[in-house]
Structures are given as structure tokens and as C-alpha cells.
Amino acid sequence: MSALILISVLGVLVLYLGLFDKKSWLAPVSILGLLGAMALFISGYHIDHELLGGMVEFSAFSIGFNIGMAIITALIFFFGSDYYARQEHHVAEQYALMLFSLVGGFILTSYTSMLMLFIGIEILSIPLYILAGGKKQSLRSNEASFKYFLLGSFSTAFLLMGITLLYGLTGSFHLEALAAHMASTGTGDMVQNFGLFFVVTGLAFKVGAVPFHFWVPDVYQGAPTLVTIFMSTVVKMAGFAAFFRFIDITGMPDALARIMVLLTLATLLVGNVIALKQTHFKRLMAYSSVAHSGFLLLALLTDHGHAAGHGDAIGHTLHYYTFTYSLATTGLFILFTIAKRANNGAEHNNIFQGLFAAKPWLALCALAMFLSLAGIPLTAGFIAKYQVFLLAIGAGWLKVTLLGVLMALLGIYYYIMVVREVFVTPEEPVRFEVSPLNWVVVSVCAVGVLVLGVWPGLV
Amino acid sequence: MELLALILIPLLAGAVLLFARPEKAARGIALVSTLLSLALVLWLWYTWTGTAVTGISHDWVPAWGMRFVLGYGGIGLLMLILTGVLFPFIIGTGYKQPVGDPSLVNAMLLFTQAALFGVFLAQNAFLFYIFFELSLVPIFFLLMFWGGEHKRAITVRFFLYTLLGGLALLFSIAYVTLQTPAPHSADFAALAALHLPMSTQVWLFWTMFLAFAIKMPIFPFHSWQPETYTMAPTQGTMVLSAVMGKMGLYGIIVFLFAIVPEGAQHWSSVVIGLSLFGALYAGVIAFRQNDLKRMIAYSSMSHLGLMCAALFTWNTYGISGTLYQMLAHGVLMICLFYIVGAVSQRTGSTDFSSMGGLKTRMPRFALLFMFVTANAIALPLTQSFVGEWLIYNGLWQWDNWTAFAGVVLIVLGAIYMLYAYQRVMLGPDREIAVTDADDEEHFFLVPLIAITLVLGVFPNVILHLVDGPVQQLLNSFTSLP
Numbered sequence: 001m002s003a004l005i006l007i008s009v010l011g012v013l014v015l016y017l018g019l020f021d022k023k024s025w026l027a028p029v030s031i032l033g034l035l036g037a038m039a040l041f042i043s044g045y046h047i048d049h050e051l052l053g054g055m056v057e058f059s060a061f062s063i064g065f066n067i068g069m070a071i072i073t074a075l076i077f078f079f080g081s082d083y084y085a086r087q088e089h090h091v092a093e094q095y096a097l098m099l100f101s102l103v104g105g106f107i108l109t110s111y112t113s114m115l116m117l118f119i120g121i122e123i124l125s126i127p128l129y130i131l132a133g134g135k136k137q138s139l140r141s142n143e144a145s146f147k148y149f150l151l152g153s154f155s156t157a158f159l160l161m162g163i164t165l166l167y168g169l170t171g172s173f174h175l176e177a178l179a180a181h182m183a184s185t186g187t188g189d190m191v192q193n194f195g196l197f198f199v200v201t202g203l204a205f206k207v208g209a210v211p212f213h214f215w216v217p218d219v220y221q222g223a224p225t226l227v228t229i230f231m232s233t234v235v236k237m238a239g240f241a242a243f244f245r246f247i248d249i250t251g252m253p254d255a256l257a258r259i260m261v262l263l264t265l266a267t268l269l270v271g272n273v274i275a276l277k278q279t280h281f282k283r284l285m286a287y288s289s290v291a292h293s294g295f296l297l298l299a300l301l302t303d304h305g306h307a308a309g310h311g312d313a314i315g316h317t318l319h320y321y322t323f324t325y326s327l328a329t330t331g332l333f334i335l336f337t338i339a340k341r342a343n344n345g346a347e348h349n350n351i352f353q354g355l356f357a358a359k360p361w362l363a364l365c366a367l368a369m370f371l372s373l374a375g376i377p378l379t380a381g382f383i384a385k386y387q388v389f390l391l392a393i394g395a396g397w398l399k400v401t402l403l404g405v406l407m408a409l410l411g412i413y414y415y416i417m418v419v420r421e422v423f424v425t426p427e428e429p430v431r432f433e434v435s436p437l438n439w440v441v442v443s444v445c446a447v448g449v450l451v452l453g454v455w456p457g458l459v
Numbered sequence: 460m461e462l463l464a465l466i467l468i469p470l471l472a473g474a475v476l477l478f479a480r481p482e483k484a485a486r487g488i489a490l491v492s493t494l495l496s497l498a499l500v501l502w503l504w505y506t507w508t509g510t511a512v513t514g515i516s517h518d519w520v521p522a523w524g525m526r527f528v529l530g531y532g533g534i535g536l537l538m539l540i541l542t543g544v545l546f547p548f549i550i551g552t553g554y555k556q557p558v559g560d561p562s563l564v565n566a567m568l569l570f571t572q573a574a575l576f577g578v579f580l581a582q583n584a585f586l587f588y589i590f591f592e593l594s595l596v597p598i599f600f601l602l603m604f605w606g607g608e609h610k611r612a613i614t615v616r617f618f619l620y621t622l623l624g625g626l627a628l629l630f631s632i633a634y635v636t637l638q639t640p641a642p643h644s645a646d647f648a649a650l651a652a653l654h655l656p657m658s659t660q661v662w663l664f665w666t667m668f669l670a671f672a673i674k675m676p677i678f679p680f681h682s683w684q685p686e687t688y689t690m691a692p693t694q695g696t697m698v699l700s701a702v703m704g705k706m707g708l709y710g711i712i713v714f715l716f717a718i719v720p721e722g723a724q725h726w727s728s729v730v731i732g733l734s735l736f737g738a739l740y741a742g743v744i745a746f747r748q749n750d751l752k753r754m755i756a757y758s759s760m761s762h763l764g765l766m767c768a769a770l771f772t773w774n775t776y777g778i779s780g781t782l783y784q785m786l787a788h789g790v791l792m793i794c795l796f797y798i799v800g801a802v803s804q805r806t807g808s809t810d811f812s813s814m815g816g817l818k819t820r821m822p823r824f825a826l827l828f829m830f831v832t833a834n835a836i837a838l839p840l841t842q843s844f845v846g847e848w849l850i851y852n853g854l855w856q857w858d859n860w861t862a863f864a865g866v867v868l869i870v871l872g873a874i875y876m877l878y879a880y881q882r883v884m885l886g887p888d889r890e891i892a893v894t895d896a897d898d899e900e901h902f903f904l905v906p907l908i909a910i911t912l913v914l915g916v917f918p919n920v921i922l923h924l925v926d927g928p929v930q931q932l933l934n935s936f937t938s939l940p
Contacts (some may be wrong), residue, residue, distance in 0.1 A: 371596075376592060376596065377588065377589040377592045377593055378589060378593060386523070386629065386633065387523070389629070389630065389633045390523055390633050390636070390637065393630075393633050393634050393637055394637050398634075401630065402630065405626045405627065405629070405630045406626075408626055409619065409622055409623050409626055412618075412619065412622055413615070413619055416615060416618060416619075417615070420603065420611060420615070423600070423603065423604070456520055457520060
């Protein structure tokens with residue numbers, strides 16, 4: 001509870017700082033607060049096991065995810081002090097909204113009641129609808145905000161529908177009750193299957209699984225880059241944590257497994273294939289995000305056949321995967337912003353040209369992070385994908401895994417195309433201006449994926 | 460510890476070059492580093508007692524069977540010798556035929572060497588895979604930066620092609636690791652002890668073989684090879700053809716023969732058929748080439764096809780011959796590509812049309828080239844003769860028809876090599892202003908030619924190394940149900 005309260009109060013505090021025009025304090029105070037929250041999580045100070053009448057439960061799984069999300073948010077805020085340097089107004093709101101959204105994320109990793117699932121998703125999403133429209137004068141930003149809001153509300157309706165059906169069956173929002181009901185009645189119940197299906201639909205929307213991915217490229221492209229980072233990292237972590245908690249407690253009956261296989265196949269295929277042709281970096285990262293959701297779904301799929309609530313290995317894999325993916329994505333988007341500024345606001349993949357000639361270290365960092373996303377050995381991305389394949393093969397999904405392996409190859413292709421640009425020396429040297437703080441954050445991300453790739457036991 | 464040093468020496472030397480960028484001293488540092496590695500390899504050879512050695516064994520991620528185990532047996536030692544002996548020459552090529560920024564080029568070459576040592580030392584399938592893939596990354600940059608025409612497109616194709624095989628291998632490793640009793644282990648020893656059911660081995664063979672078939676390459680997985688070899692800078696081509704192609708053959712021995720022996724036996728006629736067909740096909744194409752470098756690329760593919768076929772004949776001759784030929788072929792490729800580089804440096808092109816009649820202007824170079832050609836067509840007293848003779852014996856024991864294909868290949872090899880020699884060196888003097896081989900080129904080629912002749916006369920030095928392991932392999936086959 002203490003960490004939840006801390007972050008919520010921190011958000012309000014940041015709003016007040018904005019009121020008094022203390023723009024330079026925003027990032028430091030927020031980061032300090034996040035560090036405090038991490039300390040609370042690690043020390044366990046007033047982090048009760050059960051909260052709110054047992055509707056929220058902080059287990060090792062959720063605390064791991066929460067710390068991961070807090071670290072990524074802190075990295076984003078480090079970047080924020082530079083990103084918002086030229087913006088005069090409404091900066092405090094951006095920080096505050098992200099903090100509020102993070103609280104939603106904390107709830108999503110630790111809910112035990114479907115009511116809290118719904119509340120968590122709403123707390124996570126509503127600030128994002130506003131954040132996506134952060135650039136008020138930009139048409140694309142407004143489009144992103146509106147699109148995200150409409151589709152997001154629509155998917156929430158599905159989620160609620162599912163929760164209602166399941167509530168109707170069990171008379172309780174509690175996941176344990178759902179698990180007990182499913183254990184006693186078997187799997188044939190149509191109402192129950194529909195309930196599961198609708199909840200999964202709502203969650204699949206949040207993680208950008210095909211066919212609920214249509215918002216991803218447009219929103220990623222239109223939203224301010226910093227918000228895009230937040231959406232592709234923290235929101236994804238929270239989304240998959242929530243997805244896992246739900247899937248794991250149901251024990252994934254056959255009907256659900258069938259839906260999940262379709263989701264996984266479609267996401268792997270569509271995400272990777274469409275990413276091949278992307279030349280706009282943000283859209284590329286959007287489809288790559290969808291593609292990575294595919295691999296994560298493959299990990300979720302392996303819960304089929306486990307006894308309910310016994311997917312610890314899967315939870316750990318999801319945590320490792322999403323965290324290392326977030327590290328690489330954060331660093332790359334920061335480099336993207338740097339390159340975008342050097343190229344007068346262009347967002348094409350080729351803005352990275354000349355990076356190696358101008359800033360060799362940052363180019364090597366970019367290389368490490370792209371290779372991590374692509375899944376080349378000695379990077380964390382490789383270990384993450386390998387873990388997923390191990391799980392999937394272990395659970396007997398051989399053919400789906402083979403498709404995943406092929407799709408990983410496509411992934412290597414589109415990342416390598418950008419890596420190639422990094423090492424091109426253009427005719428005229430490009431000037432990349434890098435603030436020291438950004439340099440540090442990018443280096444931390446790059447070194448992070450390498451260190452976690454060599455010592456996977458650290459996460 | 461010395462095994463770790465083998466990986467660390469080139470790695471650290473490469474890092475020094477990459478970050479300090481000593482333009483002038485770069486080649487010297489790289490050469491010293493490779494000579495150090497060579498000394499270490501020779502010392503390992505000298506102290507070799509005939510039993511498998513495990514140097515380092517360390518847990519990494521025990522839950523997935525990942526362990527950091529380095530060691531070597533007779534075959535591994537042969538591969539180490541191959542890598543150790545050839546890399547000083549590959550670095551040395553840069554003195555006479557410089558390309559790009561010397562610190563960066565040599566750093567990439569040293570990183571490749573570190574990864575290759577890793578591949579040949581790894582005693583854990585997962586570790587093998589990591590080094591196997593890592594060796595690609597520096598090569599990628601070598602080709603991307605300093606390749607020839609169309610380098611960007613060709614490099615990406617090469618990279619993806621080999622990674623396709625790599626990922627299939629990764630899938631297989633994950634699968635077999637999970638078949639070991641818990642706690643899982645991906646050590647080769649543990650994997651070799653698995654007796655997978657035949658129905659599994661039949662498909663697992665292909666997911667593993669794909670990686671090595673692409674690496675060598677074997678027909679029909681070869682389409683990346685000619686263009687990549689032609690486009691790559693000389694040193695890159697040397698690494699690819701002389702050492703990395705051998706990774707494929709080595710992989711077949713440590714993976715396919717150890718883990719899926721019955722699958723390998725089941726498919727051996729198919730593989731031999733493909734390999735021999737590919738060898739003939741590449742030989743015919745090599746004959747028709749108008750570009751010297753491309754011709755040698757195809758001839759390399761032809762030789763590798765023959766070696767792969769002999770490996771699957773399951774007899775002492777075939778397997779020992781292939782192992783011996785790996786070393787011979789490595790030395791040969793270094794010589795040939797060095798000569799291509801030297802000639803094209805003088806004439807400005809690798810096209811046959813820009814050559815001809817060079818012998819009158821460069822008699823000493825012509826003589827050196829003649830020695831190398833003699834090795835390429837496997838004349839007696841050269842290293843290739845020993846290897847190819849053993850290989851034909853092996854093929855003969857398998858079937859008359861494969862032996863017949865082998866004979867056709869000998870003739871074909873002699874035709875295209877001599878034809879190439881003729882088009883480069885012989886004929887009327889076309890008054891192309893070229894200089895004869897200088898001291899540096901003698902210094903490079905004479906030791907290599909000496910190696911071919913010495914090992915051509917005393918092949919037992921190498922064959923002794925692999926005798927034991929080959930017998931072991933064959934015994935494990937005959938004990939199969």
C-alpha cells in the first residue's frame with residue numbers, strides 16, 4: 001500500500017510543482033519518488049501481502065514487475081528533463097499523468113479480483129488517452145489520442161462484458177472463486193467460455209495482439225516520443241502481467257487455449273511481416289512491439305496444461321522478456337529523438353545515418369539494443385526469446401515454435417536494415433547533439449541489455 | 460585456463476584496436492596477437508596426450524542446461540590448429556593488400572578469431588551456438604564496410620541466410636536439451652547419451668543439418684555463397700572459406716553424428732547425393748566463370764561438397780580424409796585468395812579478360828601460383844592429394860557410383876584450375892605492366908606452400924590426431940541398434 005500511496009501523492013505533488021512553475025524540479029522529484037517506491041518494494045516496508053479486502057496481492061511476481069516498471073519510468077523521466085526542455089507549459093501534467101498511469105500498472109500486476117483488473121486498466125489507460133494527445137497543435141497527436149480513446153473504450157466494454165458474465169457464473173469477482181468454479185464444472189460451459197473470451201479480448205487489445213492491434217502504429221506514431229516510450233514499455237509490462245495473472249488462474253481450458261493459439265499465430269505473423277516494409281521508425285517500432293507481443297503470447301500459451309496458478313516459470317520469463325525489451329526500446333527511442341533533432345524532425349529510418357561516424361559509442365549502444373531486439377546471442381533479447389522457445393517446446397507447441405523461430409528471422413531482417421543505416425557515413429557529416437544525461441541513459445540501457453544477456457540470473 | 464586465454468587473447472587485442480585505433484601499429488598488434496594464439500595452439504598440440512581435455516567447466520544458467528564448458532578432443536584440436544595457423548596469414552594479407560581502416564578491419568578479424576576458437580572449444584551445445592552466431596557479427600561489419608559492389612544487399616542476404624540455419628539449430632538445441640533428464644543439460648556429453656527415438660531423429664536431423672549445410676554451403680543451400688565470396692574483401696573471403704566453412708563440417712561431427720546418429724544414417728544417401736551433385740554442379744559452373752575470384756568461390760563449394768559427402772560414408776577413410784582435407788583446403792583457400800588479391804591488385808580487376816600472359820612478366824609469381832595450383836588439383840606429394848585420396852577410398856567403400864562421381868570431380872577440378880592458370884599466366888604476353896612477386900609475397904606464400912608439401916609427405920602428423928576420435932565415432936555407429 002505504501003508504494004501505491006507514495007506514487008499517487010507524488011503525482012499530486014508534481015502537479016503542485018507545476019502550479020508554482022518549478023519546471024526544473026519536476027524530473028528530479030519524480031525520480032526521487034520512484035526510487036522511494038522501489039525502496040519500499042524491495043524492503044517490503046508496509047507492502048502488505050493482501051490489500052483492500054484481498055483484492056490486491058503483492059506477491060514476488062508483482063513486486064518484480066513493479067520494480068521493473070518503476071526503473072523504466074525513472075529512465076524515461078531522466079530523458080524527460082531533456083525532452084521537455086523546450087516546452088514551456090503543461091509539463092508537470094505530463095509527469096503527473098505518467099505517474100498516475102504507473103499506479104494503474106501496479107494494480108494490474110497484483111490484482112486478485114476482476115474488479116481491480118478493470119479499475120487498474122482504467123487508471124492505466126485514461127492518463128494515456130490524454131498523454132497521447134500531448135502535442136496539442138499536432139494533427140497526428142490528436143488523431144492518436146482520439147483513436148486510442150475510442151478503441152480503448154470499446155475494448156474496455158468487452159472486458160466489462162466478460163467480467164460480468166464470469167461474475168454471473170460465480171457470484172464473485174475474485175479470481176480464486178473463478179478458479180474454484182472452473183475446477184468444479186469442467187470446461188464445457190458456454191457462458192464461461194464467452195466470459196473468458198471477452199476478458200482475453202480486452203487484455204489482448206492492451207498488449208496490441210492481432211487482430212486488436214490496429215491502434216498500435218497510429219498511436220505510436222502520433223503520440224509524443226516520450227509517451228510512445230511509456231506506452232511501449234511500462235504499459236506493455238503491465239498489460240502482460242495482468243494477462244498472465246488472469247490466464248494463470250484459469251489454468252487455460254482448451255477453449256481458451258484455442259483462442260490463444262490463434263491470437264499468437266496471428267500476432268507473430270502479422271507483426272513481423274508488416275514490420276518488414278516499414279520505413280518510418282516509429283511505425284517500425286510499433287509493429288516490432290506487436291511482433292514481440294507475439295513472442296510473449298507464445299510464452300503465455302504454454303500455461304495450457306499447467307495446474308491453475310502454477311506458471312511461475314512463465315511469469316519469470318514474461319518479466320525478463322518485457323523488462324529487457326523495455327530497456328532496449330527506451331534507449332532506441334531516445335537515440336531516435338536525438339537523430340530526429342539532428343535531421344530537422346524527419347522520422348524515417350535513415351535519420352540514423354552518420355551516427356557511427358559522429359558518435360561511435362552511441363552507435364555501438366544502438367547496435368547492442370537492436371541486436372537485443374533481434375535476439376542475437378549475448379544480448380538479453382536472445383536469452384528472452386530462448387526462454388520462450390524453451391517453454392513452448394517443453395509444453396509441446398513444436399509447430400507454433402517453429403513459426404516463432406521463422407518470425408524471429410524476419411525480425412532480424414528489419415532491425416538489421418536500421419543497424420545498416422547507423423553505420424552508413426553520409427556525404428555531409430550530421431551533427432548529433434547529445435546531452436550528458438541522455439548519453440548516460442542510453443548507455444545504461446545498452447549496457448543493461450548486455451549485462452542481463454550474459455547474467456540472466458540478475459532479473 | 461589456457462583455453463580461456465585462447466578466446467581472450469584475440470578478444471582483448473581486438474578491443475584494444477577498436478577503442479585505441481592505433482592506425483600504424485594496428486596490423487602489428489593483430490599479428491602478434493594471432494602469433495600468440497598460434498603458439499598457444501601449438502603448445503596444446505605438443506602436450507596433447509590423446510585423451511579429451513576439459514579445461515573449464517562452469518555453471519551459467521543451470522535451469523536451462525547452459526554451462527560454460529571449454530575443452531577439446533582430437534578433432535577439436537585439429538580445428539584449433541586450423542584456426543591458429545591460418546589467422547596470422549589472414550592478418551598478414553593486410554600488409555600487402557590493405558583495405559579500409561587497419562584498426563577496425565583487424566579488430567573485426569580478431570573478434571572473428573575469438574568466436575571461432577569459442578566454437579571449436581565449446582563443449583556445451585548452447586555455448587557452441589552462442590559462439591557460432593557471434594562469429595557472424597564481425598564478419599557482417601567486415602562485409603558491410605569493406606565489401607565490393609552491392610555489398611549492402613549481399614551482406615544482408617548472407618546474414619539472414621546463415622541466421623536462418625542458426626535459428627533452426629537453436630530450435631533443435633532447445634528441443635534436445637529438454638529431452639535430457641532433469642536437471643537439463645546441454646553439454647555435448649549429456650546430449651550424446653540421449654537415445655532419441657527414430658521418429659524424432661528423422662526430422663531433428665534436418666533442423667540441425669540446415670545450419671551446417673548453409674554454413675559450408677551444400678547444394679541447394681548455397682545461393683548466398685558465390686556472390687558473398689566475390690564481393691567480400693580478400694581477408695573476409697579467406698575467413699569465410701578457409702575457416703568458417705569448416706564450422707559446418709565440424710558441426711556435423713559434434714551435433715549430427717553424436718546426437719542424431721540414426722537420423723544421420725537414415726539420411727546419409729540423400730546427403731551424399733546432394734553433396735556430390737552440388738560438387739559436380741559447382742565444378743561445372745567454376746569452369747564457365749570469367750572471373751577468377753568467382754571461379755575459386757565455386758571451386759571451394761565443389762571441394763566442400765566432396766568433403767561433406769565423404770563425411771557421410773561412415774568409414775575410416777572418408778571421415779579421416781575429410782578431417783585432413785579441412786586443413787588442406789583451409790591452407791589452399793588462403794593461398795588462392797591471396798593470389799587473386801595479388802593479381803587483381805596488379806591488373807585492377809579479377810576478370811580473366813584483364814589477365815593473360817602474365818608469366819613472362821612475373822615468372823616467380825607464376826611459379827608460386829603453379830605450386831598452389833598443383834595443390835588445388837591434388838597432385839601427389841601435396842597435402843590435398845592425401846586428403847582427396849582418402850576421400851575417394853571412403854567414397855569407393857560406400858558405393859561404386861559415388862566413387863565414379865569422385866573421379867569425375869578430380870578431372871573436373873584439374874580442368875577448371877589448369878584452365879584458370881592458363882588464362883591468367885599463359886598465352887602471349889599482352890604487355891600488361893605488372894611487377895613480379897616481391898619479398899613480402901614470397902614471405903607469405905612460401906611458408907604456406909611449405910606446409911602443403913611437408914604435410915603432403917608426412918600426413919601422419921595430422922592423421923594421428925584424429926585416428927582415435929574417428930575410431931570412437933565409428934565404434935559408436937556400429938554399436939547402434
